[in-house]
Amino acid sequence: MAAVTYTSAGNINGPTFTCPRCNRVYAYPVDHGAPVRCECGWWYTNLGHGKIIEEFRPRIGGAKTSGPEKAAD
Numbered sequence: 001m002a003a004v005t006y007t008s009a010g011n012i013n014g015p016t017f018t019c020p021r022c023n024r025v026y027a028y029p030v031d032h033g034a035p036v037r038c039e040c041g042w043w044y045t046n047l048g049h050g051k052i053i054e055e056f057r058p059r060i061g062g063a064k065t066s067g068p069e070k071a072a073d
């Protein structure tokens, strides 16, 4: 059985993308493909032509959800 993971650095063939926030290294996201979802919570999506958009999407259950917490009376 093959146990191949795509999350470990050092096992990447081809171009890499380094998260500018935590310096983790990933396989470069393909054009219009799945985003790089960094451990630090930032997603990097390749829109094509080398344009990368960044979004902060903390993991569910990871970071505390934002929003006002109504105090009980």
Ligand SMILES: [Zn+2]
Pocket (backbone or CB within 6 Å): 019, 020, 021, 022, 023, 024, 038, 039, 040, 041, 042
């Ligand atoms: Zn990161």
